Amino acid sequence: MKISRRAKIILGAFTGLVLVFIYLPLSVVVINSFNPSRTFSWPPTSLSTVWWTRVFHSDGVIPALLTSLKAGLGATIISVILGSCIAFAVARYDFFAKNTISLLVVLPIALPGIVTGIALNSAFNAVLQPLGIGLGLATVIIGHATFCIVIVYNNLLARLRRMGNSLEEASSDLGASTFQTFAYVTFPIIRSALVAGGLLAFALSFDEIVVTTFTSGASVQTLPQWIFNNLFRPNQAPIVNVVATMMLVAFILPVWLSQRLSEGSAVGSRL
């Protein structure tokens, strides 16, 4: 398509504006993490790493980080296992109410977190409480897994559909057993989609706060919860900026990686 020079300039300017709109607030957080002023006076009069050194001694950051990592990892493992099972079933077999089941699997990602949260909270209280299991890390993991599954499922389903049946048929035709076909053909081709789905699922779980609030109970606190709770405490506020910046940096890599992995056609599995 040919675009006129004027349209090019307008489109370019608009794109720039959108990017500024998205990334300017983020850069404010990053700059503020180096702002020695406790009240974030703007513009910063000087830069300092005082908050960066203090973050590791701050009350509750490390336990919250560990909780978030555990929750993210747990939710990712569950969703990779269950998400792959459903994706294979839907992509490769015909069964009763296939489309309905597919919809029911995808739905949680579109449901408002608050609804999922309330539902899970009352379900856990009604079912697990009498068994002596209270809200905690396990219930957070289950809560996160309900929507993390969708990411893995969608990623993998798209790859399996693009891959088609003929590669597996060819492998079987050439004498490979079902297991060999999976190990030599199917898995290498879906691997990058699985990794991408897993990374995104982890990212999704790591910053989740609404469902977490309803499923974590009083005993555990994830990093986003810690940030939210400390944001309005004058003493902790600067440290929040540091933690937010760390999260930002820590997340650029996996998101970039997962994007590259899912972009690659089924043909170009890079991992």
Add this chain to the structure above:
Amino acid sequence: MTIAIALQELRKNFGEVAAVAGVNLEIADGEFFAMLGPSGSGKTTVLRLIAGFEIPTSGSIKIAGEDVSKTPPFNRDVNTVFQDYALFPHMTVQKNVEYGLRVKGVAKAEREVRALRALERVKLVGYENRKPSQLSGGQRQRVALARAIVNEPKVLLLDEPLGALDLKLRHEMQKELKELQVQLGITFIFVTHDQEEALTMADRIAVFNQGQIVQVGSPKEIYEQPANEFVAGFVGISNLLHPESSREILGKAGTFSIRPEKIKLGHDLERKATGKVSQVQFLGSFTRIDVELAMGDTLTLLQENDGSSLASPVVESLINISWDSKYEFQVG
């Protein structure tokens, strides 16, 4: 003659639809066999049943005398060249060709020797380290062939093997496939909807329609003596004389087929007819003339441009045509 493949009362239903509706067929060892038919006629399903990708609803499949109707594909001594080639995208050409040997536990050194030999056969030496995405369509086709023949199967199945190639390459590959089959001496069964491909390559052809075989025979038999109106129409240009015309011209009841090159201008031959020229098409070595008879049927004839014939007839003019009675075949 040993039988490579024997199909008995083979049926395959997909839900309500009978894709294959009772097929009986024997294919001899070393034959180059074509399954010809329009899309949806069941020919590809029969191929997939032989390969083992589909389980028959009823009936049996024997490969070299052994009933394999319920044997999974990896235990059948046949290999398939897929229509879309189905090359493994994450493996090099070499790895693709070696695959069948690798999963059967053949040692690396032997694998390499045999893969190289297979690649030599399909004239693709020097491409071992390429990925399929770096090859042209014709080259992929050759890799797919090499990957199948390296296993030395009893039977090679080819699903529309030349469908994705351009015309020139297709003619080249037709010749090479035929040569390859003679060299290897194994049975080739290929599925095609292209009648010319079937006629030029195959030793025998089965014509499929609506899940059934309507005729089996040599290309010459299929062409010269079509069993019914469908075969006459599907293979070659169909010239049909329906009952009214037949009664008038041949003095016989029924529908008859006559191939266009058997009809000559003038009234020199045994069967004579007169009609109005409805279309004249210059085709290079031939001129195609459509003649509309009084009873409604249109006969097409091919006039060779060998310089001996008179000027082409003019559209709308009346002309005389004739043919020998031995070239008319009752098809209905």
